[in-house]
Amino acid sequence: xxxxxxxxxxxxxxxxxxxxxxxxxxxxxxxxxxxxxxxxxxxxxxxxxxxxxxxxxxxxxxxxxxxxxxxxxxxxxxxxxxxxxxxxxxxxxxxxxxxxxxxxxxxxxxxxxxxxxxxxxxxxxxxxxxxxxxxxxxxxxxxxxxxxxxxxxxxxxxxxxxxxxxxxxxxxxxxxxxxxxxxxxxxxxxxxxxxxxxxxxxxxxxxxxxxxxxxxxxxxxxxxxxxxxxxxxxxxxxxxxxxxxxxxxxxxxxxxxxxxxxxxxxxxxxxxxxxxxxxxxxxxxxxxxxxxxxxxxxxxxxxxxxxxxxxxxxxxxxxxxxxxxxxxxxxxxxxxxxxxxxxxxxxxxxxxxxxxxxxxxxxxxxxxxxxxxxxxxxxxxxxxxxxxxxxxxxxxxxxxxxxxxxxxxxxxxxxxxxxxxxxxxxxxxxxxxxxxxxxxxxxxxxxxxxxxxxx
Numbered sequence: 005x006x007x008x009x010x011x012x013x014x015x016x017x018x019x020x021x022x023x024x025x026x027x028x029x030x031x032x033x034x035x036x037x038x039x040x041x042x043x044x045x046x047x048x049x050x051x052x053x054x055x056x057x058x059x060x061x062x063x064x065x066x067x068x069x070x071x072x073x074x075x076x077x078x079x080x081x082x083x084x085x086x087x088x089x090x091x092x093x094x095x096x097x098x099x100x101x102x103x104x105x106x107x108x109x110x111x112x113x114x115x116x117x118x119x120x121x122x123x124x125x126x127x128x129x130x131x132x133x134x135x136x137x138x139x140x141x142x143x144x145x146x147x148x149x150x151x152x153x154x155x156x157x158x159x160x161x162x163x164x165x166x167x168x169x170x171x172x173x174x175x176x177x178x179x180x181x182x183x184x185x186x187x188x189x190x191x192x193x194x195x196x197x198x199x200x201x202x203x204x205x206x207x208x209x210x211x212x213x214x215x216x217x218x219x220x221x222x223x224x225x226x227x228x229x230x231x232x233x234x235x236x237x238x239x240x241x242x243x244x245x246x247x248x249x250x251x252x253x254x255x256x257x258x259x260x261x262x263x264x265x266x267x268x269x270x271x272x273x274x275x276x277x278x279x280x281x282x283x284x285x286x287x288x289x290x291x292x293x294x295x296x297x298x299x300x301x302x303x304x305x306x307x308x309x310x311x312x313x314x315x316x317x318x319x320x321x322x323x324x325x326x327x328x329x330x331x332x333x334x335x336x337x338x339x340x341x342x343x344x345x346x347x348x349x350x351x352x353x354x355x356x357x358x359x360x361x362x363x364x365x366x367x368x369x370x371x372x373x374x375x376x377x378x379x380x381x382x383x384x385x386x387x388x389x390x391x392x393x394x395x396x397x398x399x400x401x402x403x404x405x406x407x408x409x410x411x412x413x414x415x416x417x418x419x420x421x422x423x424x425x426x427x428x429x430x431x432x433x434x435x436x437x438x439x440x441x442x443x444x445x446x447x448x449x450x451x452x453x454x455x456x457x458x459x
Contacts, residue, residue, distance in 0.1 A: 006073045006157050007100040008134020010093060012252045013080075014039040015272065016142025019257055021086075027147070030086040036390040039254075041090040042097030043386065046379030049101025054372035056102075058177070062110040063170045069099040070162035074155050081151030101379060104355075105371040112359030113173040114191050117427060121296065124359045125283075125352035132283045132351065135252060136276040143269040172201075173364055176208045208364050220369050228433075229370075232361040236374055238416045239354050240381065242300070245409035246307040246350055249382040250389035250402070251339075258399065259335060271336045279343040283351055295425035296353055300417055303349025308410030310342035315403030322398040354378070360424055360432045 014021075014035065021028055022035050030038065049069075056065040076095045083089050107127055115123045134157070141150050172191065175184035181201065188197040188204075223233045251258070259271040317334045320327050354374075362370035392402045424432050 005130040005134040005137070006077075006096070006154070006161070007103065008131035008136075009138045009154050009157065010042050010073075010096045010100060010134075011131075011249075012135040012138050012276075013093065013142075015252065015254065015257075016139050016269075017147060018254065019260060028084055028086055028089055032390070032394070034086050036387055038086060038090045038093065039390075040383045040386045041094045042100060043249075043379040043383035045094035045097025046101030046104075046382075047098075047376055049098040049103075050105045050372035050375040052098075053102035053105035053375075054368040057106050057109060057174075057368040061170045061174050062106050062113070063165070063168055065106045066103050066110065067162065067165055069102050070158040070165075072096070072099040073158040074162070077151050077155035077158070079151075080154075081148035097379070101375045104378075105368070105375045108355050108359040109367050109371055110171050113171040113364075115359075120359065121352075121356050121425070124356040127355050128352040129280075129283050132276075132280045132347070136273075136280045139272050139276045143273060172204060173208060176201075176205050177364060181205070220373070222366055223370055223373055229362065229366060233370070233373070235421055236354075236357060236361060236370075237377070238413070238420055239300070239357055240374070240378055242304050242410075242413040242417055243350055243354055243378075244381045244385050245406060245413045246304065246346060247311060247385065247389070247403070247406035248346060248350070249385045251342075254389065258339070271339075274336065275339050275343055278340050279347055282344045282347040295423045296349070296356055297417070297421055297423040299349035300353045300421065301349070301414065303345050303347075303351075303353075304410055304414050304417060306345030306348070307342060307350065308407050308414065310338050310345060311403045311410065312407040313338045314342070315400045315407060317400075318398055318403065319400035322400065357421075357424070360427070363433050 018035055018039070020026055021030055021038070022032055053065050056068075073096050076092045076099075079092045080089060083092065104127075108124060111123050111127065112120060138150065138154065141153055145153075169187045169190045170183070172184040172187040175181070175187060184204070185197055185201055188200055189195065192200060194200070222229055224230055259275075314335065317331055317338065320331060358371055358374055389402050392405070393399055396402070422435065424435070427435070
């Protein structure tokens with residue numbers, strides 16, 4: 005939730021910050037760097053989290069990030085210099101990077117297959133709630149008041165999460181079998197977990213034997229792990245192609261540029277509310293019923309179409325102004341449709357796949373790589389969006405470019421991304437070693453079939 009707040013923080017404040025009445029005066033270029041600073045900060049968090057997750061545990065790694073976010077949020081309400089503001093947002097970005105490296109790992113390891121997609125998507129739902137919160141309160145309150153409200157989020161997180169149990173996978177990995185047994189009892193609700201403990205221990209042992217003394221380069225040199233890495237890269241690039249990162253940072257500005265009769269503040273709140281509502285429906289009723297791949301394909305196709313329509317509107321507005329007055333309804337309608345389609349699939353696909361693609365002994369390094377690559381590409385898309393807008397003098401070029409990228413990535417998703425619905429983490433790993441999980445017409449069977457064509 006804190007990450008959602010930070011990612012979309014500039015959206016309600018960007019026009020104020022670049023105005024003459026701003027208490028933190030800045031140019032549009034400086035505002036662009038302020039928007040991208042959390043993504044740059046995220047480069048610091050994942051390597052730290054990858055190191056800590058295997059040494060102090062998944063839970064404690066997430067927990068110690070809360071004070072960083074708490075004090076940085078308080079500082080945002082007090083600074084009066086653009087570079088101080090960017091630095092504080094960079095600190096929060098580093099904590100975000102650490103959390104997004106560790107949280108999918110933790111959630112994936114505590115979840116049974118039938119609810120793993122649901123629990124993983126709760127991360128995305130909370131992120132969306134953070135986006136809605138900052139865009140709502142940012143339209144009515146000052147930066148100082150908003151910083152106080154936002155600082156309460158990591159405070160509540162710290163006080164609540166400190167009582168949560170550690171992942172049993174981590175305890176088994178470090179040889180603490182009694183603690184693993186206690187953790188399993190909490191997560192399964194069973195008094196006798198000896199069978200589950202043995203199964204997990206065997207699975208971790210097998211994964212450790214596959215890659216002993218794991219290194220970062222194992223993500224690219226070992227075929228079965230490289231395959232998982234390629235799949236993640238495809239999913240990550242598809243998410244970047246959807247232009248979600250620029251829309252998070254410039255939502256209100258886009259509505260203001262549209263020239264619609266509907267106020268930009270109201271349009272932003274409606275847009276974010278629809279996004280949260282759709283994400284909630286998807287989380288509870290869709291993800292574990294229809295599978296991740298098919299929802300990703302539908303979502304990516306829809307984003308490409310809606311971004312094209314948005315580009316068409318700004319093209320008409322800037323070059324055929326006499327026609328645009330009949331299309332004032334199009335920006336809010338198109339962005340709302342974009343929100344619905346994005347949250348049907350792309351919003352949770354990356355986090356859900358990250359929770360299951362990689363074996364335990366390289367998972368920390370894999371998620372560190374995933375977060376670093378994510379924030380780098382996010383930073384590029386956010387900055388590129390601002391540069392293209394300034395260069396073209398219109399928003400249409402940016403939206404047309406992202407629409408084309410969506411269609412290109414759609415081909416890769418259809419061709420290379422597998423469906424893992426109904427698989428345990430162990431069965432996902434068997435899939436990458438050349439064994440395929442079989443799904444019959446009625447239900448998921450626990451059958452693994454050799455597939456020599458998988459490589």
